[in-house]
Amino acid sequence: MAMKTSPHTAVVGLAWGDEGKGKIVDLLCADYDIVVRYNGGANAGHTVCIGDKKFALHLLPVGVLREGVVGVIGPGVVVDPVALLAELDELAQRGMDVSKRLRISDRAHLVMPYHKIEDRLREGGGAAQKIGTTARGIGPCYADKMLRSPALRVADLLDLQGVETRVRKTVDGKRSIFQARYGDDGDLNFGEIWADMRMAAERLKPMIADCSTYVLDQADAGKRVFFEGANGMLLDVDHGTYPFVTSSHTGPQGIAAGAGVPHNFIGRCIGVTKAYTTRVGEGPFPTELLGEVGDQIREAGHEYGTTTGRPRRCGWLDAFALRAMVRLSGVSEIALAHLDTLSGFEKVGICTQYRLKGRDVPAIPASAADLAHVDTVIELMPGWSGDLSAYTASAELPEPARNYIAKIEAIAGVPVTLVSVGPDREQTIVRSR
Ligand code: GDP
Ligand code: IMO
Numbered sequence: 001m002a003m004k005t006s007p008h009t010a011v012v013g014l015a016w017g018d019e020g021k022g023k024i025v026d027l028l029c030a031d032y033d034i035v036v037r038y039n040g041g042a043n044a045g046h047t048v049c050i051g052d053k054k055f056a057l058h059l060l061p062v063g064v065l066r067e068g069v070v071g072v073i074g075p076g077v078v079v080d081p082v083a084l085l086a087e088l089d090e091l092a093q094r095g096m097d098v099s100k101r102l103r104i105s106d107r108a109h110l111v112m113p114y115h116k117i118e119d120r121l122r123e124g125g126g127a128a129q130k131i132g133t134t135a136r137g138i139g140p141c142y143a144d145k146m147l148r149s150p151a152l153r154v155a156d157l158l159d160l161q162g163v164e165t166r167v168r169k170t171v172d173g174k175r176s177i178f179q180a181r182y183g184d185d186g187d188l189n190f191g192e193i194w195a196d197m198r199m200a201a202e203r204l205k206p207m208i209a210d211c212s213t214y215v216l217d218q219a220d221a222g223k224r225v226f227f228e229g230a231n232g233m234l235l236d237v238d239h240g241t242y243p244f245v246t247s248s249h250t251g252p253q254g255i256a257a258g259a260g261v262p263h264n265f266i267g268r269c270i271g272v273t274k275a276y277t278t279r280v281g282e283g284p285f286p287t288e289l290l291g292e293v294g295d296q297i298r299e300a301g302h303e304y305g306t307t308t309g310r311p312r313r314c315g316w317l318d319a320f321a322l323r324a325m326v327r328l329s330g331v332s333e334i335a336l337a338h339l340d341t342l343s344g345f346e347k348v349g350i351c352t353q354y355r356l357k358g359r360d361v362p363a364i365p366a367s368a369a370d371l372a373h374v375d376t377v378i379e380l381m382p383g384w385s386g387d388l389s390a391y392t393a394s395a396e397l398p399e400p401a402r403n404y405i406a407k408i409e410a411i412a413g414v415p416v417t418l419v420s421v422g423p424d425r426e427q428t429i430v431r432s433r
């Protein structure tokens with residue numbers, strides 16, 4: 001029997017998030033039937049610009065913006081039901097009712113108000129280390145998922161009576177813990193929480209499904225599935241810059257578990273990186289540019305968080321980390337975003353190696369303290385100028401920009417198949433694979 005190649009595709013971030021995944025997913029998923037989120041929650045902020053319209057989605061996969069594409073929120077996602085409804089309502093107000101095209105996994109876990117409060121309280125001084133989270137309750141919700149007994153899943157919305165006592169006890173328990181640990185009970189009110197859950201249950205019920213079975217059935221029927229990664233490889237809970245990471249598996253490693261598909265389900269996997277590197281929140285960032293150049297990149301690239309509005313930290317492209325994340329993720333191609341943003345710099349830097357105590361290191365150090373102390377080998381390459389946003393072919397790009405792309409390919413070991421030169425769908429150069 002001939003082996004069939006898989007028609008299913010994934011897009012993942014190769015750095016600390018905000019690589020421009022939303023734009024790339026939107027561009028590519030037009031030819032797909034289903035788009036699946038498999039990790040994270042409303043900590044994600046994926047932006048899509050279509051003409052003069054801009055959409056920023058957090059829990060919904062941006063693929064649903066394409067008419068006819070079914071959105072799936074997979075079992076590995078943590079779902080804040082109130083935030084999800086607000087997102088659906090906002091889209092409906094803009095003339096897009098996607099609720100009939102959305103399926104939410106019955107196995108996904110619920111982000112409850114006390115998770116968001118705990119996130120805020122911990123970051124406010126309770127935690128030994130401030131992570132700089134998005135305060136969306138992600139870590140506390142995944143922690144409860146692993147603890148199991150306090151956790152609530154989307155399936156529980158189908159039988160609220162069955163969990164009422166447990167929710168009441170959990171709220172009481174969290175209140176006491178918060179009071180004892182932070183001197184603040186978080187103003188938790190069971191009545192309000194319960195009312196929101198009843199409202200969410202009523203509205204979300206028609207969308208709740210066994211999404212793993214749904215995706216597998218649809219694939220068997222010849223439908224094409226697209227996976228939309230949230231956050232980025234360097235934020236992966238196991239492989240990222242721990243503890244300054246998120247609480248899920250962000251790369252292809254997370255897809256099988258987080259979507260409920262086999263390990264060999266995906267045929268094409270694209271990693272997204274910007275032409276420079278950014279990071280939001282705390283944690284080591286070896287190529288960070290703290291002076292004027294960093295500010296210049298932030299302003300040129302409008303580097304302010306989609307979810308929290310925080311200014312993003314900016315630096316030269318960390319190609320040493322990029323190479324490591326390409327190897328780890330197994331992506332076979334790169335989508336390079338924000339090449340336009342680097343226009344106008346006389347020299348463009350790219351980090352090719354980390355050094356610790358005067359020696360090259362073979363890989364990203366496990367210890368955050370070591371990572372905070374690495375020196376970077378930065379190669380300065382000739383820059384380019386001019387507005388790149390109207391270019392549609394690689395050959396039109398200024399020579400130094402082409403050389404820069406070639407350098408990234410040489411270091412990463414995979415081809416750059418897409419070059420994004422602006423936020424709009426149209427502002428993309430497709431290179432041959
Ligand atoms: P995501 O989380 O990976 O989806 O990325 P975000 O949406 O959080 O951040 C990327 C930002 O860059 C958004 O504001 C996009 O509209 C914008 N963007 C994406 N690609 C490009 C590009 O090639 N050039 C420019 N100038 N902006 C881009
Ligand atoms: P998208 O999908 C950028 C970062 C937070 C913080 C750390 C932990 O838009 O690329 P969390 O709230 O997840 O516990 O925060 O991870 N972070 C992101 N940074 N883009 C994201 O998502 C992020 N999701 C989480 O800033 O440093």
Ligand code: MG
Nearest residue numbers: 018045046306
């Ligand atoms: Mg983002």
